[in-house]
Amino acid sequence: MSEYIIQTQGLTKQYGARKAVNQVTLNIRRGDIYGFLGPNGAGKTTTIRMLLGLIRPSQGRIHIFGKDLHKHRMSILKKVGSLVEYPSYYGHLTGYENLEAIRRILDVPKSRIDEVLSIVRLTQDAKRPVKGYSLGMKQRLGIACALLGQPELLILDEPTNGLDPSGILEIRELIKSMPQQHGITVLVSSHLLSEVEQMANRVGIIQHGEMVFQDTIDSLHNRAQHRIQIAVSNPEQAFRTLASSGCSAEFNEESLVLDYMPDNKVAAIVELLVRNNHSVYRVEEKRQSLEEMFLALTREGSRQ
Amino acid sequence: MKSFMNVFHSEGMKLRKSNIWLLIFVSPLLASLLGLLEVNRDAELNAWPLLWTIMASIHALLFLPLLTGVFSAFVCRYEHNGGGWKQLLALPVSRSGLYMAKFLHVVLLLALAQLLFTAGIIAVGFLKGYEMNIVPWDEFARRACSGWFATLPLAALQLFVSTAWASFAAPLAINVMLTLPNMLVVNSEKYGPWYPWSQPARSMLLISDDYGAFNMPMETLLFIIAGSFIVFLSAGLMYFSRKEI
Numbered sequence: 001m002s003e004y005i006i007q008t009q010g011l012t013k014q015y016g017a018r019k020a021v022n023q024v025t026l027n028i029r030r031g032d033i034y035g036f037l038g039p040n041g042a043g044k045t046t047t048i049r050m051l052l053g054l055i056r057p058s059q060g061r062i063h064i065f066g067k068d069l070h071k072h073r074m075s076i077l078k079k080v081g082s083l084v085e086y087p088s089y090y091g092h093l094t095g096y097e098n099l100e101a102i103r104r105i106l107d108v109p110k111s112r113i114d115e116v117l118s119i120v121r122l123t124q125d126a127k128r129p130v131k132g133y134s135l136g137m138k139q140r141l142g143i144a145c146a147l148l149g150q151p152e153l154l155i156l157d158e159p160t161n162g163l164d165p166s167g168i169l170e171i172r173e174l175i176k177s178m179p180q181q182h183g184i185t186v187l188v189s190s191h192l193l194s195e196v197e198q199m200a201n202r203v204g205i206i207q208h209g210e211m212v213f214q215d216t217i218d219s220l221h222n223r224a225q226h227r228i229q230i231a232v233s234n235p236e237q238a239f240r241t242l243a244s245s246g247c248s249a250e251f252n253e254e255s256l257v258l259d260y261m262p263d264n265k266v267a268a269i270v271e272l273l274v275r276n277n278h279s280v281y282r283v284e285e286k287r288q289s290l291e292e293m294f295l296a297l298t299r300e301g302s303r304q
Numbered sequence: 305m306k307s308f309m310n311v312f313h314s315e316g317m318k319l320r321k322s323n324i325w326l327l328i329f330v331s332p333l334l335a336s337l338l339g340l341l342e343v344n345r346d347a348e349l350n351a352w353p354l355l356w357t358i359m360a361s362i363h364a365l366l367f368l369p370l371l372t373g374v375f376s377a378f379v380c381r382y383e384h385n386g387g388g389w390k391q392l393l394a395l396p397v398s399r400s401g402l403y404m405a406k407f408l409h410v411v412l413l414l415a416l417a418q419l420l421f422t423a424g425i426i427a428v429g430f431l432k433g434y435e436m437n438i439v440p441w442d443e444f445a446r447r448a449c450s451g452w453f454a455t456l457p458l459a460a461l462q463l464f465v466s467t468a469w470a471s472f473a474a475p476l477a478i479n480v481m482l483t484l485p486n487m488l489v490v491n492s493e494k495y496g497p498w499y500p501w502s503q504p505a506r507s508m509l510l511i512s513d514d515y516g517a518f519n520m521p522m523e524t525l526l527f528i529i530a531g532s533f534i535v536f537l538s539a540g541l542m543y544f545s546r547k548e549i
Contacts (some may be wrong), residue, residue: 026398047388049549052392052393053393054390054392054394054417054548054549055548055549056548063315073396074396074398075396077394077395077396078396082391082394083391083392083395084387084390084391085387086386086387087386087387087391088383088386088387088388088390088391088392090318090382091382091385092321092322093317093318093321097317097321099315100317101314101318102314102395103310104310104311104313104317105307105310105312105314105395105396105397106310106395106396107306107307107310137484142391149395149396156520186426267483
């Protein structure tokens with residue numbers, strides 16, 4: 001058994017002259033919750049459609065469970081549950097019947113329906129037609145459909161799209177429980193880093209069809225720059241004071257912002273400020289938020 | 305085979321719960337009504353072939369081609385709504401199996417409509433007091449079957465269009481537009497046999513080989529129908545297997 005559940009090499013999808021996905025290499029390990037990030041239109045859904053065999057790659061290979069997707073599509077898809085963009089459902093059927101329609105294709109025992117209904121907590125509403133469901137319930141039904149075949153891999157494309165905060169929280173908790181409780185590896189795409197960082201242990205960032213980052217969430221955190229922020233009485237004057245002694249800084253309405261520096265240097269600067277009659281209110285270490293990093297990474301990507 | 309039956313039953317379940325299948329009653333009922341209203345002035349003669357012609361004209365010229373389009377569009381309807389194809393085809397199903405499951409449901413519904421239509425004729429004849437022991441069973445069965453057979457190319461063509469066109473209404477509108485000129489086309493010796501919308505009427509209305517307008521032998525017509533059916537079905541299957549979802 002290969003270590004990787006999903007592995008792609010040089011995955012490319014070309015529409016005319018435009019490369020929607022360009023040389024993408026994904027490595028997703030067993031038990032990962034892999035956050036697949038990128039702005040809208042970066043190629044996330046196109047990549048996922050290729051992973052599910054819905055469209056053919058123009059170039060490159062996809063291995064899922066160590067097997068070539070092109071050759072073993074059926075046996076691979078048996079062990080994959082998916083939710084692509086908006087969850088689809090048959091509005092005239094009840095939640096239970098929707099699951100039954102899929103269950104027949106998957107050929108799993110009927111008891112699975114009640115199991116997945118209780119996992120997504122839809123047991124109460126199972127006998128109602130789906131057209132009366134709220135968006136959050138539909139989304140949960142979509143996840144129930146994805147779980148029906150007892151998959152080893154879940155591929156969820158923007159599962160929290162359009163949900164309210166409590167719905168988002170619910171889906172997030174559900175996804176987080178997958179690896180521990182059910183031994184399922186999860187690939188979840190999103191355009192919101194804040195969303196993904198709360199559930200994923202590994203992230204891949206795609207921009208204009210190309211991967212700009214792929215590593216653990218911790219290493220993404222480590223790449224975040226640390227800065228020192230000093231709240232002072234008059235930032236503009238303080239800035240001049242520092243500049244005259246050869247120390248570069250930026251300032252805003254309330255504080256000075258300096259690049260990260262060791263403790264003794266911070267002490268020296270505070271001393272300098274106090275000597276020059278500035279009131280120092282606060283000295284803080286600021287970490288660049290992941291959101292800012294994400295923007296910086298995707299901006300780098302767009303410059304290339 | 306087992307996995308095909310699974311897909312087939314899954315499709316059947318979606319269709320049964322939709323009530324669209326109730327449409328199979330519409331055409332036999334309307335045709336029967338027409339048959340009842342028709343006053344037969346010469347009741348002494350064998351009235352069954354005439355009754356068949358009256359009832360089959362409206363059924364085969366109009367309703368049967370329309371129903372074919374409705375059913376073909378309908379079996380794709382839910383998948384066209386909001387990414388249904390993606391969900392369905394990301395399951396372990398073979399695309400050609402799914403396509404055939406949908407196609408079979410269309411043609412099964414049409415077969416039921418033919419059965420009901422025939423039952424309607426018998427019922428109308430009975431109500432009008434026609435001689436029950438001279439019902440031309442063989443002829444009726446043959447006509448009903450060949451009428452059904454003649455819907456196959458149209459069903460295959462309509463399913464092809466319905467899968468290709470991500471819309472429920474558009475293929476239907478096209479079907480209505482192409483069904484309406486049937487009255488004219490069906491009488492054309494040159495084009496009629498080749499026009500998929502008129503093939504059901506040609507197959508059902510030809511009461512006997514010397515019945516006037518239709519001079520083409522039945523065998524030739526069936527041959528054209530079988531040929532175009534194979535072409536349309538394989539084109540649709542090929543398209544659907546490669547389609548980017």
